[in-house]
Amino acid sequence: MNPLKLALIQLKVGANKAANLSNAKNLVLKASQNGANLIVLPECFNSPYGTQFFDQYAEVIDNSKHSETISALSSMAKEAKAYLIGGSIPEREASTGNLFNTSTVYDTRGNLIAKHRKIHLFDIDVPNKIRFIESEVLSPGNSTTSFDTPWGKIGLAICYDVRFPELAMLAARKDKVKLMVYPGAFNMTTGPLHWEALLRARAIDNQIFVAGCGPAQDLSASYHAWGHSTIVGPDGKVLSSCEFEETIVYADLDSKAIDEIRTSIPVYSQRRFDIYPDVSS
Numbered sequence: 373m374n375p376l377k378l379a380l381i382q383l384k385v386g387a388n389k390a391a392n393l394s395n396a397k398n399l400v401l402k403a404s405q406n407g408a409n410l411i412v413l414p415e416c417f418n419s420p421y422g423t424q425f426f427d428q429y430a431e432v433i434d435n436s437k438h439s440e441t442i443s444a445l446s447s448m449a450k451e452a453k454a455y456l457i458g459g460s461i462p463e464r465e466a467s468t469g470n471l472f473n474t475s476t477v478y479d480t481r482g483n484l485i486a487k488h489r490k491i492h493l494f495d496i497d498v499p500n501k502i503r504f505i506e507s508e509v510l511s512p513g514n515s516t517t518s519f520d521t522p523w524g525k526i527g528l529a530i531c532y533d534v535r536f537p538e539l540a541m542l543a544a545r546k547d548k549v550k551l552m553v554y555p556g557a558f559n560m561t562t563g564p565l566h567w568e569a570l571l572r573a574r575a576i577d578n579q580i581f582v583a584g585c586g587p588a589q590d591l592s593a594s595y596h597a598w599g600h601s602t603i604v605g606p607d608g609k610v611l612s613s614c615e616f617e618e619t620i621v622y623a624d625l626d627s628k629a630i631d632e633i634r635t636s637i638p639v640y641s642q643r644r645f646d647i648y649p650d651v652s653s
């Protein structure tokens with residue numbers, strides 16, 4: 373099997389949903405023309421990121437009746453003939469009206485094959501820096517997500533979920549994922565402090581590939597994103613990254629690298645679950 377060519381689209385997101393979708397489409401097609409097999413968009417890619425926007429931009433995700441964004445993503449994947457992780461969007465659950473931060477995944481024919489609702493909501497208050505309380509308007513998801521591809525299983529979670537190592541470990545050990553993908557949107561406070569460190573930590577913990585895809589920075593928006601979309605190898609080295617601008621970050625992922633690091637530094641098989649089977653209390 374040839375390596376998986378991964379493309380992270382660091383999209384510039386604005387207030388106009390139709391423009392965001394059309395911009396995403398252009399860059400998805402560009403990534404596929406450059407040979408990408410799996411293309412990723414950032415967290416909240418069809419709407420500005422902010423609790424004040426989620427209700428206005430929310431869409432129902434329904435297999436039989438596709439929303440504007442779901443239809444657009446499905447067509448993009450089909451036209452690109454690539455797997456597509458559609459960043460995330462504000463989702464409205466039809467039966468309850470509850471809102472979620474939700475990522476959807478499409479195969480090369482445009483079929484919706486997986487859906488992840490952000491499990492850990494971004495509730496932080498750093499004095500004089502940033503206060504963001506997603507739980508004021510969003511409900512949390514309650515399940516982990518992985519999906520099959522010809523390159524093996526891929527795990528999916530969203531942004532703040534990266535801070536919780538248990539999720540990636542579950543995916544790596546139970547689902548045997550080779551790559552964990554996080555559409556994200558860190559900011560100018562938490563980005564420089566933690567973004568790359570967390571992505572590298574999840575890769576080193578589990579000896580898998582890890583990717584985080586953020587939006588480009590827009591200083592006229594209320595939320596100043598950190599950008600820095602990054603792909604990390606199973607040995608913890610950054611394979612590819614960028615800064616703040618709209619761009620596409622690529623890397624070729626060969627699963628042989630996972631076998632090599634697990635053989636040379638075998639922590640994957642040296643874990644002592646007899647000593648720490650449950651650390652929840």
Ligand SMILES: NC(=O)CC(=O)C(=O)O
Binds near residue numbers: 494530531559563
């Ligand atoms: N946007 C997020 O969910 C998370 C984030 O910015 C952070 O953890 O920092």
